[in-house]
Amino acid sequence: xxxxxxxxxxxxxxxxxxxxxxxxxxxxxxxxxxxxxxxxxxxxxxxxxxxxxxxxxxxxxxxxxxxxxxxxxxxxxxxxxxxxxxxxxxxxxxxxxxxxxxxxxxxxxxxxxxxxxxxxxxxxxxxxxxxxxxxxxxxxxxxxxxxxxxxxxxxxxxxxxxxxxxxxxxxxxxxxxxxxxxxxxxxxxxxxxxxxxxxxxxxxxxxxxxxxxxxxxxxxxxxxxxxxxxxxxxxxxxxxxxxxxxxxxxxxxxxxxxxxxxxxxxxxxxxxxxxxxxxxxxxxxxxxxxxxxxxxxxxxxxxxxxxxxxxxxxxxxxxxxxxxxxxxxxxxxxxxxxxxxxxxxxxxxxxxxxxxxxxxxxxxxxxxxxxxxxxxxxxxxxxxxxxxxxxxxxxxxxxxxxxxxxxxxxxxxxxxxxxxxxxxxxxxxxxxxxxxxxxxxxxxxxxxxxxxxxxxxxxxxxxxxxxxxxxxxxxxxxxxxxxxxxxxxxxxxxxxxxxxxxxxxxxxxxxxxxxxxxxxxxxxxxxxxxxxxxxxxxxxxxxxxxxxxxxxxxxxxxxxxxxxxxxxxxxxxxxxxxxxxxxxxxxxxxxxxxxxxxxxxxxxxxxxxxxxxxxxxxxxxxxxxxxxxxxxxxxxxxxxxxxxxxxxxxxxxxxxxxxxxxxxxxxxxxxxxxxxxxxxxxxxxxxxxxxxxxxxxxxx
Numbered sequence: 001x002x003x004x005x006x007x008x009x010x011x012x013x014x015x016x017x018x019x020x021x022x023x024x025x026x027x028x029x030x031x032x033x034x035x036x037x038x039x040x041x042x043x044x045x046x047x048x049x050x051x052x053x054x055x056x057x058x059x060x061x062x063x064x065x066x067x068x069x070x071x072x073x074x075x076x077x078x079x080x081x082x083x084x085x086x087x088x089x090x091x092x093x094x095x096x097x098x099x100x101x102x103x104x105x106x107x108x109x110x111x112x113x114x115x116x117x118x119x120x121x122x123x124x125x126x127x128x129x130x131x132x133x134x135x136x137x138x139x140x141x142x143x144x145x146x147x148x149x150x151x152x153x154x155x156x157x158x159x160x161x162x163x164x165x166x167x168x169x170x171x172x173x174x175x176x177x178x179x180x181x182x183x184x185x186x187x188x189x190x191x192x193x194x195x196x197x198x199x200x201x202x203x204x205x206x207x208x209x210x211x212x213x214x215x216x217x218x219x220x221x222x223x224x225x226x227x228x229x230x231x232x233x234x235x236x237x238x239x240x241x242x243x244x245x246x247x248x249x250x251x252x253x254x255x256x257x258x259x260x261x262x263x264x265x266x267x268x269x270x271x272x273x274x275x276x277x278x279x280x281x282x283x284x285x286x287x288x289x290x291x292x293x294x295x296x297x298x299x300x301x302x303x304x305x306x307x308x309x310x311x312x313x314x315x316x317x318x319x320x321x322x323x324x325x326x327x328x329x330x331x332x333x334x335x336x337x338x339x340x341x342x343x344x345x346x347x348x349x350x351x352x353x354x355x356x357x358x359x360x361x362x363x364x365x366x367x368x369x370x371x372x373x374x375x376x377x378x379x380x381x382x383x384x385x386x387x388x389x390x391x392x393x394x395x396x397x398x399x400x401x402x403x404x405x406x407x408x409x410x411x412x413x414x415x416x417x418x419x420x421x422x423x424x425x426x427x428x429x430x431x432x433x434x435x436x437x438x439x440x441x442x443x444x445x446x447x448x449x450x451x452x453x454x455x456x457x458x459x460x461x462x463x464x465x466x467x468x469x470x471x472x473x474x475x476x477x478x479x480x481x482x483x484x485x486x487x488x489x490x491x492x493x494x495x496x497x498x499x500x501x502x503x504x505x506x507x508x509x510x511x512x513x514x515x516x517x518x519x520x521x522x523x524x525x526x527x528x529x530x531x532x533x534x535x536x537x538x539x540x541x542x543x544x545x546x547x548x549x550x551x552x553x554x555x556x557x558x559x560x561x562x563x564x565x566x567x568x569x570x571x572x573x574x575x576x577x578x579x580x581x582x583x584x585x586x587x588x589x590x591x592x593x594x595x596x597x598x599x600x601x602x603x604x605x606x607x608x609x610x611x612x613x614x615x616x617x618x619x620x621x622x623x624x625x626x627x628x629x630x631x632x633x634x635x636x637x638x639x640x641x642x643x644x645x646x647x648x649x650x651x652x653x654x655x656x657x658x659x660x661x662x663x664x665x666x667x668x669x670x671x672x673x674x675x676x677x678x679x680x681x682x683x684x685x686x687x688x689x690x691x692x693x694x695x696x697x698x699x700x
Contacts (some may be wrong), residue, residue, distance in 0.1 A: 008178040009036040016173050023166075029159045038174040039182065039201050041167075042641060043154035046213055047120065050150060055095035058129050063122045067139070067149065068092035070115045075105045090117055098130045111138070118149065137165050147172050152207045171205050186226045188658045195219045218651060220642040225433070225655035232436035233663050240285045243415040248391045249282035250312030254341045258308060261340065262301070269445040270298050276441050277306050280417065281313075281392075287417035290435050292425055293443030294613035295578025296450065299421050300330065302443065303394050304337055306419055307373055311343060315391015315416070316371045320380050320409060322397050324349045324524050325531060325547060330396070331375040333553075338373060348376035348385055349524060381408050389413070395420045423578065424571050425613040427621045429645040432652045451558065453581035453611055455589040457565070457604045466561060466590055467509045470541070473559050473588075474513045479534065480541045480559035481579055482506060485567045487519050487545055496564050503543045510541055518544040549575045555583040565591035566600045570620035574613055599623060622646045 012034060013019050013027050024033075032038050053064045073088035084105040090097040099119060101107055111117070121134025139149055147153075147168060156167050182198040184190045190197070197220065204216035259266070266274070273291065280287035293299040307317040319334070321327040331347040338345050371389065374380065390413030395406060410418055420438070431440065458466060470480050486498040499519050507515045516539035518530045533539040535554050542548070542557075549572060560580045565573060573591065581587035595601040606619045643651070 008181055009034065009039070011035050013038060013170070016170055016177065018166075018173075019170065023162075026159055026162045027170075030157065030162075035174050035178050036182075038171055039178065039205075040641060041156060041171065042217075043156050043205065043213070045155045046207065047153045047155055049118065049148070049153045052118075055090070055092050055097045055129055057094070058097070058123045058126070060123050060126050063120065065118070065120045066090070066092065066097065067116065067118050068097065070111055070113050070117055071096070073108065073111050073113060075108050077105070088117075090119060095129060098128050099134055099136070100130065100132050102132070111136075116140075137163070140165075147206075152210075152213070154205050175202055175205065186223055186230075186658075186662075188662055189219070189222050189226050189655075192654065192658060193219050193222060197223065217642050217644075218648075221640065221644070221648060222651055222655055224640050224643045225648070225652050226659055228433060229436060229652075229656045229659035230662060233659055236288070236437040237663060237667060239288070239415075243286050245281075245284055245286045246313075246315060246391050246414070246416060247282065248310040248313040248315050248417055249278050250309035252312070254312055254343065255305060255308050257341060258304070258337060261337075264447070266301065267298060267443075267445050267447055269443045270302050273302055273441040273443055274305050276439075277302070277419065278309060280439070281306070281309050286415045287419065288438045289419050290426075290431075290438040290440050291419060291421040291443070292440065293421070293423060294425060294446070295423050295575060296446055296582055297423075297443040298447050299396075299423065299443060300333065303396070303419065303421060304334065307334075307392060307394065310392035310417065311371055311373065313391060314371060315389050316387040317373045317392045317394065318380055318385075318387065318390060318409060318412070319373060319375045319394045320396065320401070321375065321377060322401065323547060324377055325518075325527050325552060326396070327375055327377045328524075328528050329531070329552060334373055334375060344372045346372055346374045348374055348379045350377060350379050378405070380412075381405060385412065387412060390416045392417045392419065397422060397424075423613070424575060425617040427614075427618050427645075429649045429652055430621065432649075432656060433645065436656070451581050451583060451585045451587050453577065453587040453589065455577065455591065455608050455611075457591045457593060457595070457608055460563075460592060460594060463592060466592065467506075469588075469590075470559055470561060471510055471513070474510065474540045477537075477556075478559065478585065479537060479539075479554065479557040480561065481548060481557055481576075482541055482543045483546060483548070483560070483562045483576055484543070485546070485564045487521065496567055499543055499545055502563070506541065506543055513540040514538065515541045515543055518542055518547060520545060520547050546572065546576065548579055552579055553582060554579070556585075558583065558585045558587040560587075560589045561592065562589070563592045565593040565604060566595050570603050570606060570616050570623070571613075573607055574611075574616045577607075 008015070012024065013032060014021075014024050015035065016038075019027070027033070027038075030041065032041055047065065049065065051065075052067045055066055055068065058064050058066065068090040069092075071089050071091045074086075076085045076087070077083065084103055086101045086104055086107045088099050088111050090099060097119065099121075116139040118137045118139060119131065119134045120136075121131035124130045124132050137148060139145060148165060154168060154171070155164060156171075158164065158167065179198055179202055182196075182201060184197050195215070200216040200219040202216075203212040204220065207213040207216070277287070277289065280289055291299055291302065293302075303319065307319065310317050319330065321330055327347065327349050331345065335345045371391075372387070374385065374387070376385070379385065393409055393413070393416050395401060395409070395418075406418075406420070410416060426435065470482075473480060482502075484497050484499045484502055486496050488498045488500045499517065503515065503517050516530050516534055518527060518534075522530070530539070530542070531552075534542050534557075537556060546568070558580050560577050562568065562573065562576055568576070577589035580589065589607075591604055591607065593600070593604055595604055603619070603623055606616060610616065645652075
């Protein structure tokens, strides 16, 4: 049988009058191939054309919108035709406005005497009134007047060869042709807002009064948030109904001696989080938990305790870190902690293809040798790592990994428990979208005995004083990190300094103190050697890239200098300065920057004013958006067309509640009770199915 005819919404844009192959190709460059694509092409701003300024009332130095008719136009040329000026004169009955474009002579073909022209720009002078390179739009006929003049007018993202007037007219025609056929995909959203999707699209493109466009955007964003929240909650429901948890709460036989040997008590925040984790590990469903804690809050100790619970229960544990430097450091730390207990600890990284384990030592009397904790990088995802009884997966600095990588590691077992950790605090809006089906724990207090961290922003002209200060700290026995944004200079014009270039200069500037070099291109052995020398204070200053951003712990280092600080994100700068203030000594972070823009100055000022990671993350989200904060490609952050995570917290919470009610009617209450508390990771369901029986064993 022939296929049913496609909805008008699914028809190509060529069904609209005025769209031939050439214009269709231009629209395709904007991703606009169907009528529905046109209807969902969001304006980037609006121009109030309800009130035009008469030319005689224009003010020098201010931007203004006016309208009139072209009474003269022409091109002047000089320097043998190499320079030109196209000028037209606009008249509105109150005066004349000169509009000028330098070295754009082809514009003479686009404007003609008699054209009615809308003009927006900054008035350069009043003798005569003049605008240079204003935005313009020709008004043609009564239909154009109803669309382009006398109303709030949408201004769209464009591509070369397409004008605002043409695109606005196409959207207008698409709304008249197909607007009424736009369905409401999620009835709860329409009921909650009292606004259909079709009406919202009409008001988005052609608002009738102030506030209409924002109300329409919020209505359309609610559809996006509802769909995402429903998907997340369905995944969690599927996990809870299909997967039996591995009992991994432990019996404290290793936990007690471990805590006794630590040499310091856990903070109340760490103790509270561990109670939450133990409850999950003893529960009926696999744990899916996000652990947030600011830099230096003690997440690694919490991870060690969680690992001990699983190990005591007979399960293997995988601990995945984003870099070889961090994996090697965590391996050494866990080996020092666990070897006295008789627990094997192995290392698996790209530079070490086979697991390297420490001899577990004699262990405790009468205790059977434990399963293994394996610390590694992405190498844990390779086929060579195949644990027999994977009970717990811990992912450190989870935003450095993609969603697919997390799923791949979890599938190494039969629905193991999952704990993901981050020292990059996640704003609540991101938590509810990107991590909407994980339970969340927060370590909201730092351990006692940490030195005060002070942050300073300095211009490049102050560098001699900066190096003088660093030398003084090194002379007192302290150590310093010095971070650059690039490995080598590829574009000197950009003004970004590079590690390989600056290292030799710093060896001279900081002499007689030893300066080491660390970057991502070094071999695993060289990285380990440099870090070992730095930890032992045989190297006093470490010149490096942002490879030290996460997890690196050298308590004696109390100075962090970051050059070209304006080229880093706020969250990344906060992570970098977290490498210092890890001992009782006062710590200093010096941001050397050429903050030429107001946004750059505001970002760096936030770091001077606070060390609160959550405030910093919120500021980074507001200033740079979610893609910059977490890295959309790596994090799997959803791309919203209408949603604005910087401001939409209330909308996201509303969508979450609507989706919960919808799912409850669809499936009944979730087996584990209500959905998780605020915020959390796209976790396993059918798409994280375990490996076939026989490749892993359920822990009894």
